[in-house]
Amino acid sequence: MTDIIPPTASSADATALPQTTTTAQAFDTLALPAGMLANLQQLGYLSMTPIQAAALPFALAGEDLIAQAKTGSGKTAAFALPLLARLEPQQLAVQALVLCPTRELADQVTQEIRRLARFAENIKVLSLCGGTPMRPQRDSLAHGAHVVVGTPGRIMDHLERGSLSLDTLNTLVLDEADRMLDMGFHDDIAWIAQHCPPKRQTLLFSATFPAGIAALAQRFLRTPRTVKLAEQHAADKIRQRFYEIEHPARLQAVATLLRHYRPVSTLAFCNTRQQCRALVELLRTEGFHALALHGEMEQRERDQVLIQFANRSCSVLVATDVAARGLDIAQLETVINVDVTPDPEVHIHRIGRTGRGDAEGLALSLCSGADKRRVAAIAQAAGFEPEWQDITALPIEDASALRPPMSTLLILGGRKDKIRPGDVLGALTGEAGFTREQVGKITVTDHHTYVAVTQEIAGDALRRLAAGKLKGRPVKVRALED
Structure with a gap:
């Protein structure tokens, strides 16, 4: 998702970030280690994508960065190369953390960072996501890791249990930050950022720039550079x-x-x-x-x-x-x-x-x-x-009114009750037996939680949530009517 507003427009969406134009450049124009350049060539990274050419000079210089980048634009390398360049492989401690909205994206990012890290020996990249057992993750953390990639809820779990320490962190990456905010992870991101050392580099990648992104950047980034590619306006x-x-x-x-x-x-x-x-x-x-x-x-x-x-x-x-x-x-x-x-x-x-x-x-x-x-x-x-x-x-082939694909359920309980999006998703896809595809956006506020489910399961989902428990407690649930 990108703004289609011309650079001359004065709306908030258009002027939030300056335009940056780029041309194709080779990776060897950057101050990267020889081993990293050789690995990039072996992996088929011949020239930088526009987001890489715009972001890498700032990121490699250690500056905080806000960058507009969608999936498939080469954004993973835009933050992976700088965090790998700053690593001290001989120090087996978490030096970089990448937060992702979903386990699927976290797994993709983990695999790509591992490929890009082949230039050096013994760089350990660990994925920490929900939906998998905690014990193997704790055991892996006990043996040490250089880079951690994970979803906010599971990262918080490890921090609270003491199995993850961020004391040696020098790079924090927020990948698809707008999607994380969309899924209700703002407070989780803020909590995690507060557990990171204040002297760190923060790289924020987002496909769009809603107000929440600006607020997040103002709170946790230090005089960030901004990159928003003009060619993404269509x-x-x-x-x-x-x-x-x-x-x-x-x-x-x-x-x-x-x-x-x-x-x-x-x-x-x-x-x-x-x-x-x-x-x-x-x-x-x-x-x-x-x-x-x-x-x-x-x-x-x-x-x-x-x-x-x-x-x-x-x-x-x-x-x-x-x-x-x-x-x-x-x-x-x-x-x-x-x-x-x-x-x-x-x-x-x-x-x-x-x-x-x-x-x-x-x-x-x-x-x-x-x-x-x-x-x-x-x-x-x-x-x-x-x-x-x-x-x-205009022909009217179907005169019936439109029926939205989703229904929203309101749960009386929110952040103050320690409810997280993962708790609701787990309740619906666990004992209730629904699939991930049948559950949409989950929004957690201080006192309420909103979850979208497909229309065909709305009634059943409401009954099962009302009959079950969240955080070990029964909850009241009702469907929102328009």
Whole structure:
């Protein structure tokens, strides 16, 4: 997921990080040990990828770094080579820690670091993840390790038990940091970082830059360098379509667009709170799962709405620009501009919520005759030709309302009760017998835990969680209704 906003845009998402341009360079232009360069050549690392060329000079110089990098961009080498270059192999103690959101990613990173570490003998890289027994991991730690790769929950477990010490750590890597925040690991990351020596290098890699990333960086990184590659901006992945319609008919037109395109997740922008409420009421009347997000809502209510939408248990989120500021939702298929904004930069920012990463997006705008001047100004500023379509000509092959793929369960208990995402996942995939694929995003707040499950198991999952225990205690669970 990356911003599609041009560098000239002034929105928060676009200006959070400067643009960096790179060209292909050989690894031997870097100050790397001869053995490491020979190993890279043997492994087929002929030239640096853009993220490696942009990040490695800063990282090798010992500077803290925030880098935008998606899976497959070569990011593992961008942090693995610097941490390996700083290792003292003769000191058998943990000198680098890489935090990953999932066991699958941690295993991939572990294998890649081991390949890159072949230039030196006896460099021990250890993976510490949940879902596997603790005792073998404790035994491995007792024999010593140079690099530890793991998931936040299991790293915390070892730190609390005293089987892992970070006293000799010199490099901390947060890999796919946005995904870790998405999974509710913010406090876990903070707790782990506080157990690391203050004099260390911290490298943060993230595919997107929501507000939580900036807060994390401000708290745990020291005057970091920032790398955000310009070539990752891909505005052509967003297909824009415009529909001229009389102003009183635009709310009903939203339902027509939803029934025609049938997106799983849609963010609809209105210019006023009143129109937000009116659109949600209309969509609910017609059977859609819709929620509103506007400035009059209390923070807890706002947070709950965002969790449901991010969980994909709500089909349509209707929001004002102010309320949606900083909103970054993965897998957002469609943006609908119920009202055309008079500001071209706001329009670009709105539609930039879709079409992120490798996905394509759809941006649909409803316009009255008076709005055509605004559309022309937006098109001129962004450099595209508007594609106009007749909404009355759109075929409706399925007139039923959209049904979100997930349902959100609310557990009364959170961080204050020592509940972690792994506890909930374990309860659902353990005795309850559900698969990992049937469990979605898990969000833990101070007093509540939200877990997304597929619609077909929602009722059964609720009953099993209510009949079981978390942290050895029974919990109250209910399904969130929109």
